[in-house]
Amino acid sequence: MLNLLAEPWGVIVSHARACYPRECCGILLGTAAEGDVRTVTTAVACVNAYQGEQSDRFELDPKDQFEAQRAARRQGLEVLGFFHSHPDCDAYFSATDLANSWPWYSNLVVSVRGGEVSHARAFRANDNQTASTEEELRCPQS
């Protein structure tokens, strides 16, 4: 289960609105507890580094991930996963998302319609990125 606290959710919503109609992206930091409950305490808004049309693609800059990994280690947190938005589209885990994902991480997808956040869902990829499963999501909007 992915549990998003109010502050990181606010960061995600603001970033998704600001980037619309382009896809936004960022990194989720927090704690992973027994019973597979992941609590996101920090959301890091990142620049979409995709070199091309960003209305339907995103790419995280490895430097941002490197810095996030370092910050997480210093704070005793984990990189729990990543978030990105789907402008004017539902929140699903696309074939592109799956092919470019890694196992274990939570992948939060936020639907933004007309510039406002509509809904969000979370997914995890299997070990060889051939399938994903939806993860229970708890966040202020749901």
Add this chain to the structure above:
Amino acid sequence: MPTVLIPTPLRPHCGGQSSAEAAGATVGEVLESLTAQHPGLRQHLFNEQGKLRSFVNIYLNDDDIRYLDKEASAVTAADTLTIVPSIAGGRA
């Protein structure tokens, strides 16, 4: 020996460790040594041609090795390598 920081998805292939020490004078040698100790890591780091996978970024201390000498970058015992997974996607 140089230290390699392991991202969470790869820790199951590295005895659950968040970091590991591996010998070598270059980035390539350190990664070879690491995967010799933990063979399960190999498929995640290298492709069938033995080259680093495009989905894997390696930092030597604060620098992406793509902007150094790539896998030939020199490493000392005090250095830290960080494995950084590439993440991308989109609705398309």
